[in-house]
Amino acid sequence: MSGSLGKEKVVGEKQILGKSKWLQLVDVKYVRDGQEKTWQYCERCTRPANCDVDAVTVFAIVREPSKPSRVVVVKQFRPPLNTYTVELCAGLVDPGETVEAAALRELKEETGYTGKVLFTGGKQYLSPGLTNECVKTVFCEVDASKQTRQDKEDEGAITVELLPLDGLLETLNKLEGEGYAVWVGLYSIAQTLKLQSILA
């Protein structure tokens, strides 16, 4: 794929520097300006065949007449950060599953909401220097009056909240002040809304 965009490319076999069930640390060689160089990164071992992303994230919006629009977020403990996060609902894509099906399944499992797809975003690379991990965001609308009970399996591990889109950045900053860690995709949405209010 890179052939038409420039001369750099990965060459040879990758070496595995460390491995667990879910992740591996690898070393690859690549060519820049005719010179061979090396790069280390982390990759998931779980991406299904015939799937071009590792995971989906779900932007689910609640719109009700004469009420401010709200976005569905999940809070959960994340061992890499040793704290609780505020994220969009998310999950790995199962083999044979479309990203939209994975999104609606994860939304139902994690939050109890049934989503109606608005549109699906493109492939988003989370940290192109550190990992090949790649996700898509599925934008959905949900009816807040029809939330079913959350599945038993997530009880206690994941909590669900609705945050108003108005003042979302201030809300996230407040949560950060309380010790929560915020996922980049959610923060970017809030910061874009803030930027627009500054530039307007």
Add this chain to the structure above:
Amino acid sequence: MSGSLGKEKVVGEKQILGKSKWLQLVDVKYVRDGQEKTWQYCERCTRPANCDVDAVTVFAIVREPSKPSRVVVVKQFRPPLNTYTVELCAGLVDPGETVEAAALRELKEETGYTGKVLFTGGKQYLSPGLTNECVKTVFCEVDASKQTRQDKEDEGAITVELLPLDGLLETLNKLEGEGYAVWVGLYSIAQTLKLQSILA
């Protein structure tokens, strides 16, 4: 920090499963519902002491009278993806450096633009299940008529472009179709603008 938010927490020493100069794959134990479990993740070895993020990204906007606003993006080869990316200008924070100083330095080095800070976003966790990596985005304004030559060191490795904010999602989708990989922070901005146009 997590004590006030819930009962889950990391316990004991982390184990190193694999290590390179820049990254390491680690295993930690944590407690959930009184049970000890394990989690593996990847961390950078380069975060400076007294710094709460690994890196900065720079959203730099060009506004000129009677012209559409444009955002400064960089294209570069990323070995983990074996292709070229479209990203916001970004870089690691040096020891003793503020995130704003790092942002203005990276912007100058990578793009030749001198930025004026509008505001700094909060801590954004890139992939809370896979890594503790954390960045802040510094939002800047630049004067497009005053671009100096890019530094020699980046010549050939990084190219700079200005993409119109109007129709940004369509532009990124077109670049994706050509084989480029798009960073989540940039895609999120574009998708938020698109979402607003759908909901308006």
